[in-house]
Amino acid sequence: MQDALKLRGVSKRYRGFALEDVNLTLPSGCIMGFIGENGAGKTTTIKLILDMIRRDSGDIEVFGEDCRNMRRGAWEGIGAVLDSCGFSETLTAAQVGRILAGIYRTWDGEKFERLLCSCRVDRNKKVKEYSKGMKMKLSLAAAMAHDTRLLILDEATSGLDPVAREELLESFQDFIQDERRSIFISSHIISDLEKVCDYITFIHQGRILFSEEKDRLLENHGIFHGTREDLRALPEEAVAGLREGAFGVEALVKRDRAPVGFSLDRAGLEEIMLFYSREGK
Secondary structure (H helix, E strand, C coil): CCCCEEEEEEEEEECCEEEEEEEEEECCCCEEEEECCCCCCHHHHHHHHCCCCCCCEEEEEECCEEHHHCCHHHHCCEEEECCCCCCCCCCEHHHHHHHHHCCCCCCCHHHHHHHHHHCCCCCCCEHHHCCHHHHHHHHHHHHHCCCCCEEEEECCCCCCCHHHHHHHHHHHHHHCCCCCCEEEEECCCHHHHHHHCCEEEEEECCEEEEEEEHHHHHHCEEEEEECHHHHCCCCHHHEEEEEEECCEEEEEEEHHHCCCCCCCEECCHHHHHHHHHHHCC
16 A cells, blocks of 8 residues: 655755754554654654645655645645644634635535534634633644545644543544554654554654654663663663663663563653663664
């Protein structure tokens, strides 16, 4: 099946920051989590995918087409939610639906109403009366209420309480049951991504440090606790990150490069990100 999203050698340079040689592939029917610290380049990458800014070099394909020259029908297959609500503060949710019905040929008004209802968004309130979480729910309902095949989300779970976030994650799983559909989501709530993502891409200071299957990533990393003397039993290439404390050292270790039987604890996605960020590898 055709990949939903593919970036090859993508670069964008600003004064004081550069996005360099970004490579990633999101297969259809999958969810990719896009992680990294503030200022790492996540939002810049998303804006390049959406052709909101122009890349300096590289290729970006959505559904196999260059994002700069996509047909209208292909663009209608993308639903995007950025980190702020893009609708006029004076509109109600019902008015937003009527406007979008005139823009998207595949708009499904009944589905939009169902999504508003399930998210408990009052269709008759004005956007300015919504909380941040409600604005995000409105944006998500709008993004999913047409023939959306690729959902692109930038901090879409921020501002939501734990119950609402859990409901949203469940809706993502339902969304990709149709294997034509995919999700590309950036979030600082790493535990959410660990629950639902098939792939994880980590960007650090404008460069991709890894982009791979989540399960393989978690299986191939472990946490070592002990002394520096104990750590010497590991080859240098097995240590992906290290921090020292008053009572010993803690290290992120690549299991496939460690001696057989070497004792390691499970590494979570957040720990992997923190260690790689610290080392800058």
